[in-house]
Amino acid sequence: MEKILYRSTNRKSDLVTFKEAVLKGQPSDYGLFIPLEIPSIKKDEIDSFKNKQYYEIAFTVLSKFLKDDINPEDLFKIVKNSYNFEVPLAKIEGNLYLLYLDRGPTFSFKDFAARFMAGIMEYYAKQDNLKLTVLVATSGDTGGAIANAFYEKENIKVVVIFPKDEITEIQRKQMTTLGENIISIALKGKFDDCQNLVKIAFNDPDLKNLTSANSINIARLLPQSTYYFYAFSRLNYEKVCFSVPSGNFGNLMGGVIAKKMGLPVEKFIVAVNENDEFPNFLKTGIYNPIIPPKKCISNAMNVGHPSNLARLIDLYGGWIYDERNKDGKIIKYGILKEKPDMESLKNDFISFSITDEEVAETIKKYYLKYKTLLDPHGAVGICAYEKANLNYPVISIETAHPGKFPEVIEKILGFEPEIPKDLKNLISKKEKYTILENSYKELKDFLLDLK
Numbered sequence: 467m468e469k470i471l472y473r474s475t476n477r478k479s480d481l482v483t484f485k486e487a488v489l490k491g492q493p494s495d496y497g498l499f500i501p502l503e504i505p506s507i508k509k510d511e512i513d514s515f516k517n518k519q520y521y522e523i524a525f526t527v528l529s530k531f532l533k534d535d536i537n538p539e540d541l542f543k544i545v546k547n548s549y550n551f552e553v554p555l556a557k558i559e560g561n562l563y564l565l566y567l568d569r570g571p572t573f574s575f576k577d578f579a580a581r582f583m584a585g586i587m588e589y590y591a592k593q594d595n596l597k598l599t600v601l602v603a604t605s606g607d608t609g610g611a612i613a614n615a616f617y618e619k620e621n622i623k624v625v626v627i628f629p630k631d632e633i634t635e636i637q638r639k640q641m642t643t644l645g646e647n648i649i650s651i652a653l654k655g656k657f658d659d660c661q662n663l664v665k666i667a668f669n670d671p672d673l674k675n676l677t678s679a680n681s682i683n684i685a686r687l688l689p690q691s692t693y694y695f696y697a698f699s700r701l702n703y704e705k706v707c708f709s710v711p712s713g714n715f716g717n718l719m720g721g722v723i724a725k726k727m728g729l730p731v732e733k734f735i736v737a738v739n740e741n742d743e744f745p746n747f748l749k750t751g752i753y754n755p756i757i758p759p760k761k762c763i764s765n766a767m768n769v770g771h772p773s774n775l776a777r778l779i780d781l782y783g784g785w786i787y788d789e790r791n792k793d794g795k796i797i798k799y800g801i802l803k804e805k806p807d808m809e810s811l812k813n814d815f816i817s818f819s820i821t822d823e824e825v826a827e828t829i830k831k832y833y834l835k836y837k838t839l840l841d842p843h844g845a846v847g848i849c850a851y852e853k854a855n856l857n858y859p860v861i862s863i864e865t866a867h868p869g870k871f872p873e874v875i876e877k878i879l880g881f882e883p884e885i886p887k888d889l890k891n892l893i894s895k896k897e898k899y900t901i902l903e904n905s906y907k908e909l910k911d912f913l914l915d916l917k
């Protein structure tokens with residue numbers, strides 16, 4: 467047994483096992499967990515993926531990390547159960563392909579991470595006979611993916627807190643119509659208030675076995691490397707590039723891990739919306755986070771200081787962190803303490819900021835020319851692909867179903883996109899949620915009453 471251990475990007479916390487990293491979520495020095503070493507996959511093993519199903523490829527890739535942490539039969543079950551939906555890869559034109567990660571139960575690529583993490587947490591909760599409460603604040607989409615992924619998982623309750631008047635009806639119904647172990651709270655406040663109350667709860671010693679499911683959890687990162695191997699295996703090329711619509715860079719980091727494991731990726735196109743801190747950084751070596759972020763129609767990518775940037779910079783030899791006061795409150799964002807190897811960053815990444823106007827033009831063009839209906843996030847990826855103009859095959863990632871954005875699409879194309887049946891069915895489902903004031907005492911009493 468030689469388990470892979472995990473260290474913190476802030477270099478001040480001890481090494482932990484995968485299980486500890488999953489249950490802890492974040493190291494106590496406020497860094498992010500990252501594997502001490504990245505295992506490799508041999509070329510002939512990658513070649514053998516050609517004839518394999520998605521879940522088989524995902525199992526092989528994840529086994530490289532987890533074979534000494536979780537017994538293979540259990541890992542196989544978790545993976546097979548997580549990836550029980552289609553992952554189409556379509557040729558659009560010439561050397562451009564589109565990888566559809568929007569066919570999971572909540573029609574967003576977040577399902578790939580959330581479903582695996584839910585399986586892993588259930589496994590550990592049962593192993594130690596723990597009753598866990600997963601507490602998440604959501605501004606919309608993450609809550610739905612988490613709620614759906616944890617639905618009916620044993621030994622786990624999920625409490626999602628969303629800003630009462632700031633999410634769409636569909637987003638709300640993806641959380642509030644499930645029932646069973648999924649409990650929803652509409653907070654009379656903003657997303658920041660939700661996040662703030664959740665943070666206080668995590669530091670409250672009266673509340674036991676609270677777990678976070680946020681996007682920086684290592685159990686959400688590792689599974690996001692699997693679709694890169696899958697996409698590569700469906701094509702016949704020596705090397706490919708990926709165009710990745712990016713916000714917090716979790717998707718991108720999955721790809722970077724795949725590349726470090728041995729997947730022949732020539733370049734990643736880091737496609738961002740008008741929040742252009744990363745392309746500027748690549749160009750100048752100076753990092754200026756955008757706080758608060760700009761609001762664009764690709765709203766899941768409205769991030770001006772990507773949380774996973776700390777992992778990316780770390781893997782390229784640098785160190786970036788947020789300065790905090792002794793209560794843990796951030797007082798200065800994104801301090802670049804050690805510069806990464808800019809040469810190799812520029813070698814492996816090319817990055818473009820895409821305006822909302824360009825997104826609209828891209829959606830129009832690809833619909834009229836190729837009968838391909840893109841969502842606003844996928845369109846950022848495609849537009850960046852056009853700007854990159856690379857001499858390699860490019861796989862661009864579609865991260866959400868266009869049917870989730872009927873108003874945006876209607877405005878651009880003049881008609882409503884087809885809405886997936888399961889999304890439509892939500893409309894008539896019965897909702898259950900509790901409305902709370904923006905007060906920690908109310909939340910705490912609510913959580914204590916759950917027991």
Ligand SMILES: *Cc1c(COP(=O)(O)O)cnc(C)c1O
Nearest residue numbers: 712713714715716717766865866
């Ligand atoms: C979360 C999300 C993104 C951004 O992914 P990151 O991993 O945060 O970079 C892009 N598109 C959609 C639809 C998303 O939900």
